[in-house]
Amino acid sequence: MIEDIELEALINDVYEYYGFDFGSYSRASLKRRVSRVYVLDGFKHFHEFLSKVRTDPEYYKRMIDEITVNVTEMFRDPSFYQVLRKEILPLLGTKPFIRIWHAGCSTGEEVYSMAILLKEAGLLHKSILYATDINAAVLETAKSGIFPLRMIKDYADNYRDSGGEEDFSNYYIANYGFAKFNEDLAEKMVFSQHNLVSDTSFNEFDLILCRNVLIYFDNNLQKRVVNLFDDSLAVLGFLALGTKETIKYSISQSKYKQFEKEKIWRKIK
Amino acid sequence: MEKNKIIDCKVVIIGGSAGSLQALLQILPFIEPPTSFAMVIVVHRKNSDEQTLEDLIALKAKIKLREVEDKTPLEKGYIYIAPSNYHLLFEKNETLSLDTSEKVNYSRPSIDVSFESAAEIYGSALIGILLSGSNTDGTAGLKAIQxxxxxxxxxxxxSADMPFMPKNAMLNTNPDLVLTPQEILEFLKEINKA
Known part of the structure; x- marks a missing residue:
């Protein structure tokens, strides 16, 4: 593991040289991620690593890609998707137009999961899915809709557990170890780079999903981001977080009503 | 055994895999709520197991279970269990944080990840216990704690259903103690009095 003081030096230099602020990231995870890339890339002295980050923008990009966590899956937590399918989408379906934001979408597995739900509910044609991430490389993967075939069996299980009744293999074409998802699923997706740490609201949404992103932020940044979501959410819209995340430390509880026991909150005023 | 290590203990962290639940059930139901430390349990479990382990421990233990969510404060007198499909980490301000990064030793939660993180924060105020299991997770974490x-x-x-994990730890570290579940229970009762 790198030392605390080294991590703080890196945070300062990254901010000074590139304007990116990791200062409000949870330290335990960040330290592990930085230590990991430091070892992975064979550095022996921290000052060499620091100097490489400062002077080599390409390496800086690589470091950011490596330290931001991009592990995601389709229909992660099937019970969550079941609630979306059975409870939330029927409510949203009454609207003429449905705007959804996947904040911190990573490689896009959740966006495709959502598109499948919307298609099966007959709502995809009147929906738009904005998918954003700070990491440009993962957005390219997300746009392509191509995911490793070895994961598909788990995804098919998750899909079924979430209440899916179709043949999951109808949604993709398998080739050379990859599954390419059907292009009609991506027709309503818009991908763009967005930084939750520093960027502002860019639209009004009926449903915002930000699952397992806030866990990397400290309380202050969580507050900022939840308020950014609040600014971006229509009244009676929904905010969905990861199964172990909460808004209770971040925003007045009188504005939001938790949807049963799920990590879904409805904006009531 | 150094007495002050035990008196200063703020966190007891227990890791295990296959066969560890039996050991835990020989230990946890018989300990009174600790007055000076928190207990944290990191065991390998199915991703789909959302709550059954928590429910079982809550039912069996005298010590109150506190649900682990992101940034839950870690307080003495409670049991905390690493949730399925997340790594459990420790922050300087004595809160717990979660991480969905890659599996470590084919596991998420990984025992090594939590042990190493707890060692960083709690140092000599930490006791790490590794139970039954059949992979190598936990050994590097014990090293970090030591x-x-x-x-x-x-x-x-x-005494382990699956002796591989504790054996691997014994081969690669120098444990302060090697104990059966019954002896671990006696030990914990002892430090609870200290």
């Missing part, structure tokens, strides 16, 4: 002056205990492989 390096940070914490105390490490390994379940006696003869």
């Amino acid at each position: 390096k940070a002056s914490g105390m490490i205990i390994v379940q006696n492989p003869l």
